[in-house]
Amino acid sequence: MTDVLQRPDVPSVETDLLAIDTIRFLAADMVQAAKSGHPGMPMGAAPMAWTLWSRHLRHDPADPAWADRDRFVLSAGHGSALLYGLLHMFGYDLPEEQLRRFRQLGSQTPGHPEFGHTAGVECTTGPLGQGLTMAVGMALAERMQHARHPEVTDHRTYAIVGDGCLMEGVSHEAASFAGHLGLGRLVVLWDDNAITIDGSVDRSCDDDQLARFAAYGWHTEAVVDGTDIAEIDAALERAKADPRPSFIAVRTVIGQGAPGVEGTSKAHGAPLGEELLAEAKQVAGWDHPPFTVPDPVREACAELAGSGARAHAAWREAFAAYEESAPEAAATFVRAQARGLPSDVTEALAQVPGEKARATRQASQACLDALRPVLPELTGGSADLAGSTGTVYGDLVTRDDYAGTAIAFGIREFGMAAILNGMSLHGGFRVFGSTFLVFSDYLRPALRLSALMGQPVVYVLTHDSVAVGEDGPTHQPVEHVESLRLIPGLQVLRPADDAETAEAWRLALERTDGPTALVLTRQGLPQRGAESAAGPATLEIVATGSEVSLADEVATVLRKDGYGVRVVSAFDRSHYTPSSTATTISIEAGRTSGWEGLVDLAIGLDAFGDSGKGDEVMAHHGFTADAVLARIRTHLSRVAGV
Ligand SMILES: Cc1ncc(C[n+]2csc(CCOP(=O)(O)OP(=O)(O)O)c2C)c(N)n1
Numbered sequence: 001m002t003d004v005l006q007r008p009d010v011p012s013v014e015t016d017l018l019a020i021d022t023i024r025f026l027a028a029d030m031v032q033a034a035k036s037g038h039p040g041m042p043m044g045a046a047p048m049a050w051t052l053w054s055r056h057l058r059h060d061p062a063d064p065a066w067a068d069r070d071r072f073v074l075s076a077g078h079g080s081a082l083l084y085g086l087l088h089m090f091g092y093d094l095p096e097e098q099l100r101r102f103r104q105l106g107s108q109t110p111g112h113p114e115f116g117h118t119a120g121v122e123c124t125t126g127p128l129g130q131g132l133t134m135a136v137g138m139a140l141a142e143r144m145q146h147a148r149h150p151e152v153t154d155h156r157t158y159a160i161v162g163d164g165c166l167m168e169g170v171s172h173e174a175a176s177f178a179g180h181l182g183l184g185r186l187v188v189l190w191d192d193n194a195i196t197i198d199g200s201v202d203r204s205c206d207d208d209q210l211a212r213f214a215a216y217g218w219h220t221e222a223v224v225d226g227t228d229i230a231e232i233d234a235a236l237e238r239a240k241a242d243p244r245p246s247f248i249a250v251r252t253v254i255g256q257g258a259p260g261v262e263g264t265s266k267a268h269g270a271p272l273g274e275e276l277l278a279e280a281k282q283v284a285g286w287d288h289p290p291f292t293v294p295d296p297v298r299e300a301c302a303e304l305a306g307s308g309a310r311a312h313a314a315w316r317e318a319f320a321a322y323e324e325s326a327p328e329a330a331a332t333f334v335r336a337q338a339r340g341l342p343s344d345v346t347e348a349l350a351q352v353p354g355e356k357a358r359a360t361r362q363a364s365q366a367c368l369d370a371l372r373p374v375l376p377e378l379t380g381g382s383a384d385l386a387g388s389t390g391t392v393y394g395d396l397v398t399r400d401d402y403a404g405t406a407i408a409f410g411i412r413e414f415g416m417a418a419i420l421n422g423m424s425l426h427g428g429f430r431v432f433g434s435t436f437l438v439f440s441d442y443l444r445p446a447l448r449l450s451a452l453m454g455q456p457v458v459y460v461l462t463h464d465s466v467a468v469g470e471d472g473p474t475h476q477p478v479e480h481v482e483s484l485r486l487i488p489g490l491q492v493l494r495p496a497d498d499a500e501t502a503e504a505w506r507l508a509l510e511r512t513d514g515p516t517a518l519v520l521t522r523q524g525l526p527q528r529g530a531e532s533a534a535g536p537a538t539l540e541i542v543a544t545g546s547e548v549s550l551a552d553e554v555a556t557v558l559r560k561d562g563y564g565v566r567v568v569s570a571f572d573r574s575h576y577t578p579s580s581t582a583t584t585i586s587i588e589a590g591r592t593s594g595w596e597g598l599v600d601l602a603i604g605l606d607a608f609g610d611s612g613k614g615d616e617v618m619a620h621h622g623f624t625a626d627a628v629l630a631r632i633r634t635h636l637s638r639v640a641g642v
């Protein structure tokens with residue numbers, strides 16, 4: 001092996017090899033104790049992970065939240081035992097007892113890495129491909145933060161991905177986007193073991209991954225022996241020196257060192273078993289009790305952690321100098337990092353409501369226009385629908401200038417959402433992304449992770465019903481609002497006018513621990529004005545978004561008929577409690593399933609829409625005052641007749 005290993009600042013060859021076996025056997029011990037998990041990936045990827053963590057990753061285990069730390073994403077999240085072993089070895093708050101409780105209820109070592117559960121875990125991974133995409137988001141956030149605060153931002157993002165991550169379509173979106181934006185601070189290591197769960201990769205995939213990433217505009221490297229630290233280290237050095245994002249294919253053997261199963265899918269996802277584990281340890285000359293970190297490894301890790309702590313201390317000094325030289329910028333950095341809002345956000349949004357009828361997507365654009373001068377950390381964009389979704393947002397972020405506020409995600413909805421998650425996790429930014437509501441299905445897996453990770457990503461989802469019109473049923477959401485409501489922790493807001501749209505933006509931004517979907521219309525809506533004080537109601541009509549004005553119209557007629565009618569705009573349905581005394585009726589141009597059981601009569605749409613003019617399609621499906629009145633009257637007479 002080469003000079004690299006003789007550098008004074010890196011562990012000795014013996015320690016390196018011992019550390020790699022430590023990672024391998026910690027992982028195998030964890031999986032064995034749990035009788036569940038994935039030993040193969042950690043055993044094969046241990047050398048690359050150790051090379052990265054011992055020679056490149058700049059982090060301070062004593063403060064996993066240090067803003068300028070390097071980020072490490074284990075995109076192949078099923079290899080979680082690899083990450084937990086490293087965190088434990090480097091002195092993160094993950095004691096041995098937690099490794100022993102791998103995959104057990106309430107432990108800090110869940111089956112797949114989960115953000116917020118374990119110190120040092122940067123994001124929730126497991127859904128393959130999304131880790132890589134979040135890493136792209138982190139790398140973008142780093143460049144954007146660097147453009148705003150160069151004095152205190154200078155870090156890298158590393159990811160380890162598996163074959164599965166690269167087969168997932170979202171990896172295309174992520175890699176293409178990263179190549180376009182020249183995210184040179186991103187380095188991706190591919191655990192190239194040619195194996196997945198069902199067998200060898202060539203059963204379903206023959207991609208030339210290096211050519212593929214080169215075509216995206218990445219720098220590529222191939223390491224032919226994934227156990228050769230010097231080779232991996234040299235590839236990492238070249239990757240860091242290259243201005244493009246880097247992709248390093250590291251040829252590995254899944255389950256390396258486990259006789260009989262190494263190199264096969266048998267090593268992927270089952271414990272080795274006591275016997276085989278003992279055999280593997282014997283072959284490696286490993287005679288420590290389970291969960292041992294040998295002293296030389298512990299010492300080497302402590303030393304490495306110490307140099308991370310010194311880097312952190314130097315950064316603190318740089319930050320103190322920044323506070324002296326640019327107090328306002330430093331204060332903005334701190335506030336944005338803490339997701340605090342400046343007080344003028346509420347004022348800015350209060351200016352939005354006007355008198356004229358307009359679509360809520362336009363009202364939302366007005367909100368963004370009002371927010372841009374007062375909330376510099378707000379950034380976002382669209383999957384190529386910025387104009388139609390009302391998310392035009394200042395200068396474009398480009399590879400030559402990351403100081404912009406608007407991100408052109410291209411037609412990559414899933415990629416957009418996962419990148420937004422990465423940016424939000426990185427910190428220092430509040431983020432939004434937009435597309436048509438009907439295409440929320442394209443980004444849903446990342447939206448689900450926003451909710452699971454508690455990230456306050458704002459999803460601007462417009463063209464929110466069959467009122468879309470001429471584009472027809474492919475573009476007309478029917479089940480989408482209701483299906484978004486099914487995602488735990490997602491705040492779904494469907495405002496009815498300017499005032500409610502401004503309020504929705506305020507709620508979305510004030511929320512710091514979970515995502516919000518703003519469901520907005522294409523078509524114009526009247527401004528409702530202040531609610532009239534209602535007398536005792538015998539009828540309560542609850543509606544959302546564009547159907548609130550329809551409810552108002554219907555209520556006016558029913559009041560003339562002598563009913564006491566209250567109209568409720570349930571722009572967050574989760575906060576709606578139906579009247580216990582009045583007959584309750586809901587109107588929403590979408591699936592009724594979530595309203596049934598909540599109200600006495602649910603008026604909605606339980607079929608696909610049609611191509612045609614928006615108002616005609618709405619009328620065709622019964623969304624006119626006359627048709628709604630007829631439904632209500634029939635219902636009331638039936639009830640009276642019982
Ligand atoms: C989106 C998604 N689909 C399917 C799975 C189930 N799954 C977990 S690991 C895996 C195989 C992944 O193969 P690879 O990335 O090569 O990992 P290795 O077997 O080499 O450890 C699959 C299909 C998943 N976690 N995420």
Ligand SMILES: [Mg+2]
Nearest residue numbers: 163193195196
């Ligand atoms: Mg594989």
